[in-house]
Amino acid sequence: MDSGVKKPGVTSSEVARRAGVSQSAVSRTFTPGASISPKTREKVMAAAQELGYRPNAIARSLITNRSRIIAVVMAYLENLFYPDVLEELGRLLVKENYRLLLFTGHMDRDSDPVFDQVMQYRVDGIILASTTLSSHLSEECATAGIPVVLFNRTTERDVVSSVTTRNREGGRRIAEFLLAGGHKRFGYISGVESSSTNRDRFAGYVEGLAEAGYTDIAVGIGNYDRAEAEAAARMLLSRPDRPDALFVANDHMAVAVMDVARYEFGLSIPQDLSIVGYDDVGPARWTSYGITSMSQPLKRMVEATVNILMGQISSGEIEAEHRILGGELMVRTSARLPKTGVVEVDGRRIYKPGKP
Amino acid sequence: MDSGVKKPGVTSSEVARRAGVSQSAVSRTFTPGASISPKTREKVMAAAQELGYRPNAIARSLITNRSRIIAVVMAYLENLFYPDVLEELGRLLVKENYRLLLFTGHMDRDSDPVFDQVMQYRVDGIILASTTLSSHLSEECATAGIPVVLFNRTTERDVVSSVTTRNREGGRRIAEFLLAGGHKRFGYISGVESSSTNRDRFAGYVEGLAEAGYTDIAVGIGNYDRAEAEAAARMLLSRPDRPDALFVANDHMAVAVMDVARYEFGLSIPQDLSIVGYDDVGPARWTSYGITSMSQPLKRMVEATVNILMGQISSGEIEAEHRILGGELMVRTSARLPKTGVVEVDGRRIYKPGKP
DNA sequence: AGCCATATTGCATACGAATGCAAAAATGCT
């Protein structure tokens, strides 16, 4: 039982005095693996308990040169994929005894404010989970010797670590799926055009369709934004040669597109129009939408991210590392089914071409 | 233009040496309002630029006894309301030159780990945005002299500040709305039963219905969780005297309930069943759902929260303060309309009884 | 008991920036 008042200003010296030992002894008591006898440790613990002492992480950071803080930069949380990531990150980082300093908001131009903060707090690592961030920031940090991991994103010059999924393969898989479903007129609603994720998904899609002889793809720009995706959908669906298959660059937009198709254009899904998304995020699974979507293995992605970071922090070696994971095409009700290739695994329907 | 490499270990003394001044001068240059001549400031700035110096926030915190960090505790981010809050919090805190340390995950029992972290990092304030947190934590912090604000939640003993909305009135308003819509059999799907938010919303609902003579309310327990809400919905909708009006304690659950009603029970909404939610969160506005929902003024709530915190931090006075804001019943398509009372304001439909 | 190896302990210092105080410089005024 801890008694007494918990004044915030209890210091190790006070505890030391109370326990009749030196300040060093107190420090060692709270430093795992330090040389301290069980007897003194106990005395110290007792005194600490009585006074409500907790080591001051700030002071500790100052001398160890380790803040045990990881900065997480996430431009927007509207897309549920990112809150999910955040939650999982929190879980794993806590397990590693790290804290999570969150930066949100669109830091469009040069992301200097964030960079400043990051530098000022001497964070031990940075996770950039945002498709829209300037690649400037990441390189600056890398230069400054701070481990950085790009989450769900890469840069051309691979000087900084990243965790991604096989977006290109994903786009291609979607193309195959839609082709197998007998679709004829293909459309695409993009994310932010310059983002690596968007480029790769689109490239795979184009590739896959091209191999089947389809080279004319109707493209709308969604910028990962609901409203823009809706506008793009309106544009695409108003065309005389309206697509009968639409790949939307992520589920966040796909949901919005689906509402437009159904309620503004009166289309039946998937009879009149098939929609495929990406991420396999919460709302995609909701019955009203049931979006067929390429999944991204969120937990494994987060795990890899934390893993890379911890490795770089403990080794001091900042060598760019790239983890590329795979996903599955989760088959639901938003797209016509191909005759073969849809299999059931653990109660989930997945598209695995070649396995009838 | 900043040149050169940005080594993380640039200290004020190094800058001082380079600029040919004392370390104090450097410190003063970066301390707003400190006594420093324009000339030296310039010299210092130049040197700082060259070396890529940024003041070490950790060291600064140690001596100023201010970390400029606010801890935000949020149990779960699955409900989009909270990511939205988080984003807005990030925005405002940055504006006040504060950082946001995020704690997520269910810290069910005694929330000691969080408390420990919070204390160790000497955060300047804490925002508890989570209906399910033990009230223990908040009081411990208050005792320790750290400003705490409960967000969207209160405790019985009002020793700690809070920002909430008039949940009771909200519940009552919903009752009135449903009554005016001619409903006869009322149901409720609760949040976490012990949460103040849930209790108040339910109390208002019960009150409103009771005044019209309806005292028999079918109640299911949702615990703010999708799966549990679905189960509760199944239970309620299977009853022989199936409700024709359902108030679900928040939109996050209401969306799930709606899918169950429509796709598992084949009910038409709102013809067979009216559903009203709470929060007016993103998905509630999506066309597929169009949930009629009591809004919570998120921005103003966050503003009030930050405001209280800043006040307490700068004054040093930790006096519990309670801000209670109001919301509106946003009328959409998930519930039958009453004959009168629905008005249009700024393109939004709102229920304002008495204004036909 | 006596000796050596090992485990604990305390001392003193360092981390990087802020600040009270007194010295030095700049300014104003006659």
Next chain:
DNA sequence: AGCATTTTTGCATTCGTATGCAATATGGCT
């Protein structure tokens, strides 16, 4: 110019903890 006043500067100390080093205590072994 000479003096008083104000501004600027540097010195030295402080914040709370970690840690190398030397001193001391403990334990094992013969």
